[in-house]
Amino acid sequence: MILAGSGAGVLARSVARRLGLRSSPVRVERFPDGELLVRLPSRLPREVALFQSFHAPVQERIVEAIFAAAAARAAGARRIDLVAPYFPYLRQDRAFRAGEGVSHRATARLFSAWFDGVVIVEPHLHRTPTLDELFAVPARAVSAAPVIAAWLRRLGRHVLVVGPDQESVRWARAAAALAGCETRILSKRRLSPSRVRVEVSGLPDLAGRDVVLVDDILSTGRTLVEAAKGLRARGARTVRAAAVHGLFAPGALAALRRARVPVVCTNTVPGPAARLDVAPLLAAVLGQQ
Numbered sequence: 001m002i003l004a005g006s007g008a009g010v011l012a013r014s015v016a017r018r019l020g021l022r023s024s025p026v027r028v029e030r031f032p033d034g035e036l037l038v039r040l041p042s043r044l045p046r047e048v049a050l051f052q053s054f055h056a057p058v059q060e061r062i063v064e065a066i067f068a069a070a071a072a073r074a075a076g077a078r079r080i081d082l083v084a085p086y087f088p089y090l091r092q093d094r095a096f097r098a099g100e101g102v103s104h105r106a107t108a109r110l111f112s113a114w115f116d117g118v119v120i121v122e123p124h125l126h127r128t129p130t131l132d133e134l135f136a137v138p139a140r141a142v143s144a145a146p147v148i149a150a151w152l153r154r155l156g157r158h159v160l161v162v163g164p165d166q167e168s169v170r171w172a173r174a175a176a177a178l179a180g181c182e183t184r185i186l187s188k189r190r191l192s193p194s195r196v197r198v199e200v201s202g203l204p205d206l207a208g209r210d211v212v213l214v215d216d217i218l219s220t221g222r223t224l225v226e227a228a229k230g231l232r233a234r235g236a237r238t239v240r241a242a243a244v245h246g247l248f249a250p251g252a253l254a255a256l257r258r259a260r261v262p263v264v265c266t267n268t269v270p271g272p273a274a275r276l277d278v279a280p281l282l283a284a285v286l287g288q289q
Protein backbone atom coordinates (compact mmCIF):
# COMPACT_ATOMS: atom_id res chain seq x y z
CA MET A 1 0.00 0.00 0.00
CA ILE A 2 1.19 3.50 -0.81
CA LEU A 3 0.74 6.38 1.63
CA ALA A 4 0.69 9.73 -0.12
CA GLY A 5 2.42 12.50 1.85
CA SER A 6 1.43 16.12 1.32
CA GLY A 7 4.46 16.81 -0.90
CA ALA A 8 4.00 13.93 -3.33
CA GLY A 9 0.27 13.19 -3.63
CA VAL A 10 -0.05 13.17 -7.41
CA LEU A 11 3.09 11.12 -7.96
CA ALA A 12 2.13 8.62 -5.22
CA ARG A 13 -1.31 8.03 -6.76
CA SER A 14 0.18 7.71 -10.24
CA VAL A 15 2.74 5.10 -9.10
CA ALA A 16 0.04 3.22 -7.14
CA ARG A 17 -2.15 3.07 -10.28
CA ARG A 18 0.75 1.77 -12.37
CA LEU A 19 1.48 -0.98 -9.83
CA GLY A 20 -2.17 -1.82 -9.11
CA LEU A 21 -1.70 -0.89 -5.42
CA ARG A 22 -4.04 0.90 -3.05
CA SER A 23 -3.10 4.41 -1.96
CA SER A 24 -4.24 6.52 0.94
CA PRO A 25 -3.42 10.15 1.73
CA VAL A 26 -1.58 11.21 4.86
CA ARG A 27 -4.04 13.68 6.40
CA VAL A 28 -2.37 16.59 8.14
CA GLU A 29 -4.16 18.87 10.58
CA ARG A 30 -2.80 21.80 12.53
CA PHE A 31 -3.44 22.58 16.19
CA PRO A 32 -4.12 26.26 17.05
CA ASP A 33 -0.52 26.63 18.31
CA GLY A 34 0.95 25.41 15.01
CA GLU A 35 1.80 21.81 15.99
CA LEU A 36 0.87 19.15 13.45
CA LEU A 37 -1.38 16.12 13.75
CA VAL A 38 -1.11 13.29 11.21
CA ARG A 39 -3.97 10.86 10.49
CA LEU A 40 -3.76 7.53 8.63
CA PRO A 41 -6.19 4.63 8.22
CA SER A 42 -6.32 2.81 11.58
CA ARG A 43 -5.34 -0.60 10.04
CA LEU A 44 -2.57 -0.92 7.49
CA PRO A 45 -0.99 -3.90 5.70
CA ARG A 46 2.42 -5.20 6.83
CA GLU A 47 4.30 -3.39 4.04
CA VAL A 48 3.75 0.22 3.14
CA ALA A 49 5.67 2.84 1.17
CA LEU A 50 5.36 6.46 2.23
CA PHE A 51 5.81 8.96 -0.60
CA GLN A 52 6.99 12.36 0.53
CA SER A 53 8.78 15.04 -1.45
CA PHE A 54 10.57 17.53 0.77
CA HIS A 55 9.99 20.86 -0.93
CA ALA A 56 8.84 23.95 0.99
CA PRO A 57 7.73 23.99 3.76
CA VAL A 58 10.54 21.46 4.16
CA GLN A 59 10.67 21.30 7.96
CA GLU A 60 6.93 20.58 8.15
CA ARG A 61 7.16 17.87 5.53
CA ILE A 62 9.95 16.20 7.54
CA VAL A 63 7.84 16.24 10.71
CA GLU A 64 4.83 14.93 8.75
CA ALA A 65 6.86 12.01 7.34
CA ILE A 66 8.18 11.00 10.75
CA PHE A 67 4.77 11.24 12.42
CA ALA A 68 3.29 9.24 9.51
CA ALA A 69 5.93 6.51 10.00
CA ALA A 70 5.06 6.34 13.71
CA ALA A 71 1.33 6.18 12.93
CA ALA A 72 1.88 3.51 10.26
CA ARG A 73 3.82 1.35 12.73
CA ALA A 74 0.99 1.73 15.28
CA ALA A 75 -1.52 0.73 12.57
CA GLY A 76 0.22 -2.58 11.92
CA ALA A 77 2.87 -1.82 9.28
CA ARG A 78 6.03 -3.86 9.88
CA ARG A 79 8.06 -2.61 6.94
CA ILE A 80 7.90 1.06 5.99
CA ASP A 81 9.87 2.42 3.05
CA LEU A 82 10.31 6.10 2.39
CA VAL A 83 10.06 7.07 -1.29
CA ALA A 84 11.42 10.59 -1.62
CA PRO A 85 11.11 12.05 -5.12
CA TYR A 86 13.10 14.99 -3.68
CA PHE A 87 15.17 14.39 -0.53
CA PRO A 88 16.36 17.54 1.28
CA TYR A 89 19.54 18.84 2.90
CA LEU A 90 22.03 16.81 0.86
CA ARG A 91 23.86 19.89 -0.46
CA GLN A 92 25.24 20.80 2.96
CA ASP A 93 27.70 17.90 2.81
CA ARG A 94 30.48 19.63 4.72
CA ALA A 95 31.00 22.60 7.01
CA PHE A 96 31.78 25.31 4.45
CA ARG A 97 32.55 27.71 7.32
CA ALA A 98 33.68 26.82 10.82
CA GLY A 99 30.79 25.95 13.09
CA GLU A 100 28.26 25.05 10.39
CA GLY A 101 26.23 21.88 10.84
CA VAL A 102 26.70 19.11 8.26
CA SER A 103 23.06 18.51 7.55
CA HIS A 104 23.20 15.67 4.98
CA ARG A 105 24.37 13.12 7.55
CA ALA A 106 22.07 14.38 10.31
CA THR A 107 19.04 14.19 8.00
CA ALA A 108 19.92 10.70 6.77
CA ARG A 109 20.33 9.50 10.38
CA LEU A 110 16.96 10.89 11.35
CA PHE A 111 15.18 9.02 8.53
CA SER A 112 17.20 5.84 9.15
CA ALA A 113 15.68 5.74 12.63
CA TRP A 114 12.11 5.72 11.31
CA PHE A 115 12.18 3.85 7.99
CA ASP A 116 13.30 0.38 6.91
CA GLY A 117 14.45 1.47 3.47
CA VAL A 118 14.75 4.61 1.40
CA VAL A 119 14.38 5.34 -2.32
CA ILE A 120 15.48 8.78 -3.55
CA VAL A 121 15.28 10.25 -7.04
CA GLU A 122 18.57 11.88 -8.10
CA PRO A 123 20.00 12.55 -4.64
CA HIS A 124 22.52 15.38 -4.58
CA LEU A 125 25.59 13.22 -3.98
CA HIS A 126 28.82 15.11 -4.40
CA ARG A 127 31.48 14.75 -1.72
CA THR A 128 29.73 11.62 -0.38
CA PRO A 129 29.53 9.33 -3.41
CA THR A 130 26.86 6.85 -2.27
CA LEU A 131 23.73 6.85 -0.12
CA ASP A 132 25.02 3.81 1.80
CA GLU A 133 27.59 6.06 3.45
CA LEU A 134 24.79 8.21 4.84
CA PHE A 135 21.90 5.91 5.69
CA ALA A 136 21.91 3.09 8.22
CA VAL A 137 19.12 1.29 6.26
CA PRO A 138 19.17 0.13 2.62
CA ALA A 139 19.00 3.22 0.43
CA ARG A 140 18.55 3.31 -3.32
CA ALA A 141 19.18 6.20 -5.70
CA VAL A 142 17.05 6.44 -8.84
CA SER A 143 18.64 8.34 -11.70
CA ALA A 144 16.39 10.80 -13.51
CA ALA A 145 18.69 10.67 -16.56
CA PRO A 146 16.28 8.57 -18.68
CA VAL A 147 13.50 11.18 -18.53
CA ILE A 148 15.87 14.11 -19.14
CA ALA A 149 17.45 12.17 -22.00
CA ALA A 150 14.06 11.46 -23.60
CA TRP A 151 13.39 15.22 -23.59
CA LEU A 152 16.88 15.97 -25.00
CA ARG A 153 16.30 13.47 -27.81
CA ARG A 154 13.22 15.44 -28.85
CA LEU A 155 15.42 18.56 -29.22
CA GLY A 156 17.94 16.66 -31.35
CA ARG A 157 21.44 15.23 -30.99
CA HIS A 158 22.99 18.48 -32.18
CA VAL A 159 22.39 20.21 -28.82
CA LEU A 160 25.35 20.78 -26.55
CA VAL A 161 24.59 19.69 -22.98
CA VAL A 162 26.31 21.87 -20.39
CA GLY A 163 26.59 21.15 -16.68
CA PRO A 164 26.86 24.47 -14.83
CA ASP A 165 29.30 23.32 -12.13
CA GLN A 166 31.63 20.48 -11.16
CA GLU A 167 28.89 18.80 -9.13
CA SER A 168 26.69 18.48 -12.20
CA VAL A 169 29.09 16.07 -13.96
CA ARG A 170 27.06 13.05 -12.80
CA TRP A 171 23.59 14.09 -13.94
CA ALA A 172 24.58 16.16 -17.00
CA ARG A 173 26.86 13.45 -18.42
CA ALA A 174 24.41 10.63 -17.69
CA ALA A 175 21.52 12.35 -19.50
CA ALA A 176 23.72 13.53 -22.41
CA ALA A 177 25.21 10.06 -22.88
CA LEU A 178 21.76 8.44 -23.09
CA ALA A 179 20.65 11.09 -25.60
CA GLY A 180 23.85 10.88 -27.65
CA CYS A 181 24.75 14.57 -27.09
CA GLU A 182 28.12 16.21 -26.50
CA THR A 183 28.74 17.50 -22.92
CA ARG A 184 30.80 20.28 -21.35
CA ILE A 185 31.10 21.11 -17.66
CA LEU A 186 31.56 24.65 -16.32
CA SER A 187 32.92 25.72 -12.96
CA LYS A 188 31.02 27.73 -10.37
CA ARG A 189 31.92 29.58 -7.21
CA ARG A 190 29.14 30.23 -4.71
CA LEU A 191 29.58 33.68 -3.16
CA SER A 192 26.45 33.46 -0.96
CA PRO A 193 23.21 31.40 -0.93
CA SER A 194 21.85 33.62 -3.70
CA ARG A 195 25.00 34.72 -5.56
CA VAL A 196 27.22 32.60 -7.78
CA ARG A 197 29.97 33.20 -10.32
CA VAL A 198 30.07 30.79 -13.27
CA GLU A 199 33.27 30.43 -15.29
CA VAL A 200 32.75 29.65 -19.01
CA SER A 201 36.37 29.76 -20.21
CA GLY A 202 37.68 26.67 -21.96
CA LEU A 203 34.53 26.17 -24.03
CA PRO A 204 34.64 25.82 -27.81
CA ASP A 205 33.21 28.66 -29.92
CA LEU A 206 29.46 28.43 -29.42
CA ALA A 207 28.43 30.54 -32.41
CA GLY A 208 25.07 29.27 -33.64
CA ARG A 209 24.93 26.39 -31.12
CA ASP A 210 21.82 25.33 -29.24
CA VAL A 211 22.81 24.75 -25.64
CA VAL A 212 20.92 22.98 -22.86
CA LEU A 213 21.98 23.43 -19.24
CA VAL A 214 21.30 20.32 -17.14
CA ASP A 215 21.37 20.51 -13.33
CA ASP A 216 19.93 18.48 -10.48
CA ILE A 217 18.40 21.28 -8.39
CA LEU A 218 16.97 24.65 -9.31
CA SER A 219 16.55 26.79 -6.22
CA THR A 220 17.12 30.54 -6.68
CA GLY A 221 17.83 30.00 -10.38
CA ARG A 222 21.09 32.03 -10.09
CA THR A 223 23.25 29.11 -11.27
CA LEU A 224 21.27 28.73 -14.50
CA VAL A 225 20.94 32.50 -15.06
CA GLU A 226 24.68 33.15 -14.64
CA ALA A 227 25.64 30.15 -16.76
CA ALA A 228 23.21 31.22 -19.50
CA LYS A 229 24.71 34.74 -19.56
CA GLY A 230 28.20 33.30 -20.05
CA LEU A 231 27.06 30.89 -22.76
CA ARG A 232 25.27 33.65 -24.69
CA ALA A 233 28.37 35.86 -24.40
CA ARG A 234 30.27 33.05 -26.17
CA GLY A 235 27.80 33.03 -29.06
CA ALA A 236 25.22 30.37 -28.10
CA ARG A 237 22.15 30.77 -30.33
CA THR A 238 19.67 29.42 -27.79
CA VAL A 239 20.07 28.49 -24.13
CA ARG A 240 17.45 26.48 -22.32
CA ALA A 241 17.60 24.40 -19.16
CA ALA A 242 16.43 21.16 -17.58
CA ALA A 243 16.57 20.52 -13.84
CA VAL A 244 15.52 17.42 -11.98
CA HIS A 245 14.15 19.13 -8.86
CA GLY A 246 12.50 22.52 -9.49
CA LEU A 247 12.35 24.01 -5.99
CA PHE A 248 11.82 27.56 -7.32
CA ALA A 249 12.71 29.76 -4.34
CA PRO A 250 10.82 33.09 -4.41
CA GLY A 251 11.88 35.15 -7.44
CA ALA A 252 13.49 32.23 -9.31
CA LEU A 253 10.89 31.94 -12.06
CA ALA A 254 10.94 35.69 -12.72
CA ALA A 255 14.77 35.73 -12.82
CA LEU A 256 14.80 32.90 -15.38
CA ARG A 257 12.16 34.65 -17.49
CA ARG A 258 14.14 37.92 -17.42
CA ALA A 259 17.24 35.99 -18.49
CA ARG A 260 15.24 34.30 -21.30
CA VAL A 261 16.01 30.78 -20.08
CA PRO A 262 13.05 28.46 -20.69
CA VAL A 263 13.22 25.66 -18.14
CA VAL A 264 11.71 22.23 -17.80
CA CYS A 265 11.82 20.09 -14.63
CA THR A 266 10.69 16.66 -13.54
CA ASN A 267 7.66 16.23 -11.32
CA THR A 268 9.68 15.21 -8.23
CA VAL A 269 8.57 18.66 -7.07
CA PRO A 270 5.15 19.82 -8.29
CA GLY A 271 5.05 23.14 -10.14
CA PRO A 272 4.43 24.89 -13.47
CA ALA A 273 7.69 23.63 -15.05
CA ALA A 274 7.28 20.02 -13.81
CA ARG A 275 6.62 18.48 -17.21
CA LEU A 276 8.86 15.37 -17.15
CA ASP A 277 7.23 12.42 -15.41
CA VAL A 278 9.33 10.22 -13.10
CA ALA A 279 6.37 7.94 -12.18
CA PRO A 280 7.45 5.20 -14.64
CA LEU A 281 10.97 5.18 -13.12
CA LEU A 282 9.63 4.90 -9.57
CA ALA A 283 7.07 2.26 -10.53
CA ALA A 284 9.83 0.18 -12.13
CA VAL A 285 12.01 0.37 -9.00
CA LEU A 286 9.18 -0.38 -6.55
CA GLY A 287 7.87 -3.14 -8.80
CA GLN A 288 11.21 -4.96 -8.38
CA GLN A 289 11.20 -4.77 -4.55
Ligand code: R5P
Binds near residue numbers: 124167194215221
Ligand atom coordinates in the same frame (compact mmCIF):
# COMPACT_ATOMS: atom_id res chain seq x y z
C1 R5P B 1 24.34 22.68 -6.18
O1 R5P B 1 25.47 22.82 -6.57
C2 R5P B 1 23.26 22.21 -7.05
O2 R5P B 1 23.73 21.20 -7.92
C3 R5P B 1 22.59 23.33 -7.86
O3 R5P B 1 23.51 23.81 -8.82
C4 R5P B 1 22.17 24.47 -6.97
O4 R5P B 1 21.44 23.99 -5.88
C5 R5P B 1 21.35 25.49 -7.75
O5 R5P B 1 20.98 26.50 -6.87
P1 R5P B 1 20.48 27.91 -7.39
O6 R5P B 1 19.32 27.66 -8.30
O7 R5P B 1 20.08 28.61 -6.11
O8 R5P B 1 21.62 28.59 -8.05
